[in-house]
Amino acid sequence: MNITRENIDALNAVVKVDIAKEDYSDKVEKILADYRKSANIPGFRKGHVPMTMVKKQYGKAVLVDEVNKLLQDALNKYLTEEKLDVLGNPLPKAQDDLDWDADSFTFEFELGLAPQFEVELKGKKPITHFNIVADDKMIDGQVEHIRKQYGKLVSQDAVTKESEVTGVFVNEEKEINNKATFTLDKIKSKTAEKSLIGAKVGDVVTLKTKDLFNDDHDLMSFLKVAHDDAHELDVDVTFTVEEVNIRELADLDQELFDKLFGKDVVSSVTELKTKIKEDSEKQFGQQGDQKFLNDVTEYLVENTKFDLPATFLQKWMQTAGEDPLDADQAKEEYENSEKSMRYQLIEGKLIEKYKLQVTFDDLKDFAKEMIKVQMAQFGQMDPQDKELEDIAARILSNKDEVRRLSEQLMSQKLLELYKKEANLKVKEISYDDFVKEFYS
Structure with a gap:
């Protein structure tokens, strides 16, 4: 077998795979021999069917199947060994004249190559990270809402x-x-x-x-x-x-405080307002972080310049999904997803550059914290560590959950990286003003 690559340009290449008879013949002969042992053909005892008849009936299908397996294995191995960073999947070139009666075969695949580029987190213009605070007006409003709700x-x-x-x-x-x-x-x-x-x-x-x-x-x-x-x-x-x-309105007494937060967690109006402020600003922090993450993403996509193999990707998109797309649909799909693809490449570059990784211990600790938050919502404020370990183990036995949690945790690591490395300024803002400015 021989594999060669022709680079069309920096973003496109064609890989040619030559397969000779000696690459597949032994495997095909072995499979046909096994077929002969179990074949049931009228007029012949089991195991005594002539090999010529077995080859006539099954030979072409076995050959095609084995060559395709060999081809895929060889291509995957080649991409790995050559450390080629490809986008999408290799696209086989159409071969209308392929002769399966020949002894050797040649296949060609189009590749879309990932661009080479550098990412700079520190821009000249700072990105604002909003520190959203719960002001007195909002806290008083929350107290009033609680009194109405429980009145x-x-x-x-x-x-x-x-x-x-x-x-x-x-x-x-x-x-x-x-x-x-x-x-x-x-x-x-x-x-x-x-x-x-x-x-x-x-x-x-x-x-x-x-x-x-x-x-x-x-x-x-x-x-x-x-x-x-x-x-x-x-x-x-x-x-x-x-x-x-x-x-x-409900009275602001110990009975109400215990109903809201558990026994003796809060024992005065001052403590109630402090608790409301802490809980609110914890939630606001997540909103501020999300706004900051969105702004950094926008900055990186706008300021990290590189080309993509657009023609290849549109061609790949025509057959990549569950339903095939025509050329116009694939072009529209590409235009809709281009920004997302660019950010994924930038994100991958940052993960490699700053050696970010998610370990199993990271995932377990993250899962346990998530479980604690969920249990607290149902009044279980102090779960035992063994209980947390057991629930986390069940969650992490599910591959889909592991993937979902890994993505969330990596997003957190990237957020911390951006806070540390990006050119940012912190601006304090009330929740009402934050909503008016960005969501009205």
Whole structure:
């Protein structure tokens, strides 16, 4: 067997594999001999079928199968030994004139080669890492929300600004008929608010859906309309009042603190606010990190210049998925995924350059921390280490879970690398301002 490579350019190559008769003949003869021992052909005793007949019936199929196996093994070995960093998979060149009756065969494969490039994490312009803080306004709002959530409902005679109202929205034309509960602070329309205030159980109020709520998306939950309809809905609905309540706020006492956090974890309003701040900022930290990770990714893709074997990759994409694509579909798929492919190559370069790796011990510790967080959500605050070890062992016996956790852990390692090596500046921002600036 002989394998040669012709480099078309820096990103494309053709590998030629020459297979001679001596490369496959012994294997084919052995398989056919085994077939002869077990072949059942009318007119011949088992094991006494003439080899000429066995070859006539099975020879071509065995030959094709063995040559293909030999070809794939040789190609994979060659790519490994030559340390060729290929994109996608080798693409066999069409051979309409291949003669399987010949003694030797030649196959050609197109290769898309990974580009050579360097990655520089420290850019001239700093990337902002937002430190999202829970300010006093937000903490006070959370305390108020907790008191409402754990308070008790008290029936009212008529709707007031502080009321929690339950009733049925109806519009026959739009097939709206939905029971909902809401507070009047959700209402945007002053006309609608005026119509609702003073209403009693059994009253029917007509409301306009346009600008009814502060957030049009509330129409989806309160009227059960589709997302697209919610933004353009401009009809009259009737609202039949079924209940009017006011929520009496819960006392900030030890009973409430224990219900929220476990016995004696929090014992004062000051400690409650501290706990809310700590828990909130822990969650905010994840959002700040994700924003930073997205910004670094964008920076790296925009500022790390290299070419890709675009023509090869589009050709490869035509047959790489479950469903074949035509040329136009493959081009569109390539354009949609090009940025992701570029970042994967950059990420791989960084992992190699900074020698980042995920060990089994890393994975086990990561899994145990994840399990502890999940158990804490169900009130198990101090699980035994053996219990954690046993659960982690079950998780890590699943290959899909190992792959998923490995990806998450490597993402964490890359995030820490970016925080250490990238040119960044830290900016403190309240959660409300963070949401307004990036998600409004």
